[in-house]
Amino acid sequence: MSSSCSRCCDEKCASKVPIFFGLSQEDLKRVVSLIVRKEYEKDEILVLKGSNLEGLIIVSKGRVKAFRDTLEGREQILYIFSEGDFFGEKNLLQNRDVTYTVQALEKTHICMIKKVDFHQLFRTNPDIGLKVLQELCNRLYHLENALESIGSRSVEARINSVLLDFAHKFGQTHPQGIMIELPLSREGIANYIGLTRETVSRKMSLLQEEGIIKMVGHKKVIILNKEALDQPVI
Amino acid sequence: MSSSCSRCCDEKCASKVPIFFGLSQEDLKRVVSLIVRKEYEKDEILVLKGSNLEGLIIVSKGRVKAFRDTLEGREQILYIFSEGDFFGEKNLLQNRDVTYTVQALEKTHICMIKKVDFHQLFRTNPDIGLKVLQELCNRLYHLENALESIGSRSVEARINSVLLDFAHKFGQTHPQGIMIELPLSREGIANYIGLTRETVSRKMSLLQEEGIIKMVGHKKVIILNKEALDQPVI
DNA sequence: CGTTCGATTGATGTCAGTCAACCCGAGTGG
DNA sequence: CCACTCGGGTTGACTGACATCAATCGAACG
Structure with a gap:
């Protein structure tokens, strides 16, 4: 001691x-x-x-x-x-x-x-x-x-904001963008923003398809296009 | 001055x-x-x-x-x-x-x-x-x-908690329960808890049907059964 | 290589949002 | 005193998005 x-x-x-x-x-x-x-x-x-x-x-x-x-x-x-x-x-x-x-x-x-x-x-x-x-x-x-x-009803906005939040707190610069070591599982993220793990999963897959993020295994994410996450989502 | x-x-x-x-x-x-x-x-x-x-x-x-x-x-x-x-x-x-x-x-x-x-x-x-x-x-x-x-997905829980919140801050004792002079319109309440005015309206009507609250005009509410609002809503 | 647990994907149901009509009460003017 | 108006509140029908349930996948660890 x-x-x-x-x-x-x-x-x-x-x-x-x-x-x-x-x-x-x-x-x-x-x-x-x-x-x-x-x-x-x-x-x-x-x-x-x-x-x-x-x-x-x-x-x-x-x-x-x-x-x-x-x-x-x-x-x-x-x-x-x-x-x-x-x-x-x-x-x-x-x-x-x-x-x-x-x-x-x-x-x-x-x-x-x-x-x-x-x-x-x-x-x-x-x-x-x-x-x-x-x-x-x-x-x-x-x-x-x-x-x-x-409070915002838009689910996308919640996901985006939590990703930006993590990027701010835990992000490391990376050749392709910002690398985040996720502190939470999908379920944890869901509990953070009031959704279900399935929805979080689906939405993150969508973001990946759109080329905005890239998942590396399950515990890491690279944000390729930070600006896109900042955009107002309707 | x-x-x-x-x-x-x-x-x-x-x-x-x-x-x-x-x-x-x-x-x-x-x-x-x-x-x-x-x-x-x-x-x-x-x-x-x-x-x-x-x-x-x-x-x-x-x-x-x-x-x-x-x-x-x-x-x-x-x-x-x-x-x-x-x-x-x-x-x-x-x-x-x-x-x-x-x-x-x-x-x-x-x-x-x-x-x-x-x-x-x-x-x-x-x-x-x-x-x-x-x-x-x-x-x-x-x-x-x-x-x-x-964050709770249950809409009822949000309404209940805002009513209890108002009762705590603005409630007056009243022979039938707790009388609240609502600070916000239905739309305002909706904006407080992330819903639409229609949903707030519907849920409050429901609470009235169940005998838990009583609306007096549009700007006042009497909470008849405070305990019911504290109950976990599934 | 196998096991395990989390993540993903798919099918289905439900409930809040949306749009629209109507109601009601307060305030106004005849 | 009543008719009118106007804005907020209520109610109804419909729709769509997220939850739910279930099956499958796949990464990480021994």
Whole structure:
């Protein structure tokens, strides 16, 4: 837990996280000393909806999904958190229970800062509060966009927007366009945008036929024509 | 603008707003001195998507809707803000343009605090930052719920959840149940939950036939059986 | 090479959207 | 006080797109 390697990882973790950008060396060291690390295997549950979380959790490696079970029995995926993202902020300030279940999509490392420690940090470094505020604004922005595109009745628009979203978050430049390592299965994508896996499958096949994307196996996609995805679909 | 009446209204305004709860008398007075008031008639636009907003806007009387125009030409309503709610926070901290258009649903009074003034206030009263943080968490919570219910394919679930939402925000106790003064027309409700006005109409008629709600004119609804709306709908 | 689980494809049914007609209540003017 | 008008709300018939069910495929792993 406190070997020199994990410590170095901690520092890397802390410095990767936007909310700690701009901290002095000493402050950063203090943050690192407060961090508790943990690892999760694929499919492991990090937190369960309705449980009480003892702190703020920052993803330092890997990807997780945050979702709720709908009344119909589906999962509604709300967020995909990856390197540098954090969650658990609602519990930090208010004494709310977690409002979603978080599950690892792959092997994942996290850092946790306990509630009391964060409060302490917050008091001595008001800038961190500002950073958190900004990050929450970003998340609001993300959700507003998601709501707009899901509220949109056009299924194509939803698919396009989720592909662009993934390209933005996980895309790598590639000779033919943008290569995405998909964080979710077809079913996962379906649960993200409120469709069935079959429909997602069909629509993605269509996009491939049209030469807009190219599937590489099932877990990778190359976006060949990004502009086409941005076009308004009626 | 600074007659004794409007001043008294200002104080009422400031004290009604959760983010100013817990301020000392002097601080409250300072806030009041910074407030600029404005009034809007029904249907007037308060801010236009993409424009730049000079400050934080607090609704002190009336109701407004925040929406975006979708690619399909529909409005996607994101929020209904009423007494005590604020918006414009994204512009306050980051230099983002407004991400939605805000329009008055009825005659509305607002208070505005300029960006610089707010920053000043923020520096001398860090607690306000915490309050804003909490409020943003609430809004995240609201959007997550909205996403869950819109993402849900069940149309009934969407209608039920918007009715419960309105009951929570605008409901008055009534001998027969909860009376709601609807902030939106059928079309508005449809735009809120991603349906058509006809479907909203049909489903609400159904709910009335089942004895779960009762419509009073077109603008009021009494919820007779709140529990039924909470039931999982397949 | 075989097994397994996810992805795809096909056939069918259902339900919300669309278009169109009609209703109703509020406001207006005779 | 009633007739008229107008805009939102309701209702009906039809259509089409997505869900559903079922069969098949195929990639990834041992």
